[in-house]
Ligand SMILES: Nc1ncnc2c1ncn2[C@@H]1O[C@H](COP(=O)(O)OP(=O)(O)OP(=O)(O)O)[C@@H](O)[C@H]1O
């Protein structure tokens with residue numbers, strides 16, 4: 001107790017300025033917390049209970065919900081396994097991840113999906129433990145490879161799960177699921193495309209350089225909203241059935257626009273990384289007789305990407321949040337649902353704050369996980 | 384101990400090589416023959432074009448005019464020739480230029496695997512034997528940043544040797560090193576010289592030069608001002624500029 005008191009005195013009450021800052025800070029924190037708590041206590045959270053299905057999957061029929069939960073389970077388990085296996089995180093950050101995971105589970109779990117939650121929990125814990133414990137280096141290599149491949153095929157598998165056994169129409173996809181899917185597509189497609197564009201822009205071939213530069217600058221020159229609207233109104237008129245583009249449903253168009261948009265930003269980030277690699281690296285690989293393709297793939301790119309991981313993850317987070325703009329295309333994503341509930345459901349008229357708070361919380365959870373992972377990678381690579 | 388060079392077969396032939404950076408002419412016509420098995424030390428004041436010269440030999444700098452021929456292969460616009468020359472010429476840099484994201488072993492095995500298509504096990508065996516040769520086999524699994532400067536430079540030498548070059552270029556390999564590490568690198572270079580490797584070394588380590596060099600080239604302002612045996616340079620250099628420079632560094 002004594003120690004605690006002296007600590008407090010040292011850290012918070014050292015000088016006059018410290019005292020003033022501490023008191024102001026305490027008052028401020030008190031004000032925020034009390035507002036928050038009274039808000040949580042005085043609000044009617046049945047809004048969530050009634051609308052959890054809508055928030056998770058939008059207008060998808062009730063009997064199709066298993067698809068969303070299967071995807072959610074697979075992703076979560078793969079994520080926990082990778083985190084335990086690759087990062088060997090400590091107890092403190094494990095608790096952090098578990099708490100974050102609990103938020104969406106709390107919001108979305110219903111009686112019917114309890115089984116899924118159990119499944120996720122048990123398998124996650126088992127894999128987490130196995131990943132944490134694994135020592136054998138031979139086995140580790142194999143597992144590491146399996147995890148890698150799983151991440152690569154995860155997205156196609158998700159699509160499979162959404163479509164097999166007469167899945168719902170794509171235009172019925174919605175809710176938080178559509179935000180996650182759109183973000184995943186934009187990132188997975190935009191990342192390789194972004195790398196190619198960055199290399200193109202750094203290329204010594206004038207034409208390739210020109211095309212890449214033009215692409216990047218044009219895409220970045222207009223806001224995402226403009227590109228989405230273009231995809232909705234203009235594209236069908238200008239491309240009459242060429243490549244079947246005018247038939248494409250709105251979700252696919254959103255995917256394309258988001259991927260192209262993401263690629264331009266990712267390209268610029270990676271270009272920054274490429275420029276920061278010292279000339280000596282290239283000279284060393286050329287002196288060893290490597291050609292410029294080997295040099296790019298094995299020497300320059302790996303180093304460039306490492307350097308820009310924090311910025312790339314920021315870009316990913318931005319893209320993820322940008323997916324909420326697809327409401328413009330009348331896709332019922334999480335944000336749109338969050339706005340529709342207090343407008344259309346009589347029981348919850350005017351309860352915008354509650355509704356939007358939940359939306360914000362969900363976006364926040366995913367963003368936080370992403371940035372935490374990036375910080376762990378950074379630490380691991382020691383850059 | 385010097386190599387007994389049978390001064391017959393020419394390894395590197397440079398005739399009137401020039402190189403400009405913008406308006407500035409870094410090489411003003413370099414003519415020199417380097418014979419097989421010969422150890423040539425290049426020295427001279429800063430900015431005299433020493434680095435530029437040895438970098439033109441493996442095409443890291445493109446020369447503007449003149450001729451460079453390496454083991455009979457002319458270095459010209461033909462990319463095939465340039466690649467063939469790079470396959471026979473190894474280079475060690477002042478700043479080591481190791482690949483920081485790869486382990487020591489991988490630094491050495493990468494080029495043999497990608498360029499010479501050696502298998503993983505072949506290249507690793509080769510790499511380990513080279514690490515033995517430079518005296519640091521126990522560092523194979525580490526990353527460059529975990530090694531001392533001297534160890535890094537020895538890895539860089541092993542990396543260049545892994546391509547089994549016929550000629551080695553050294554650009555001030557010890558001038559970025561702390562004094563206590565210079566010797567370990569020079570020892571490796573001496574061993575290499577004694578094994579009969581053709582070497583062109585830019586260096587101001589005169590002790591090393593006296594011990595292994597067959598010939599000195601003194602550069603100043605983009606020209607070879609004077610050339611000759613170490614004895615010639617240490618005992619009675621002809622040119623005023625050479626005398627002045629030697630008096631400064633000795
Ligand atoms: N890439 C370049 N662009 C412009 N000028 C250059 C370039 N490389 C070298 N130079 C110039 O060419 C001249 C010769 O450079 P070089 O590096 O060959 O000298 P050096 O003899 O190796 O000197 P040092 O002992 O300092 O290494 C210098 O004046 C240098 O400024």
Ligand SMILES: [Mg+2]
Pocket residue numbers: 433434435554555
């Ligand atoms: Mg130099």
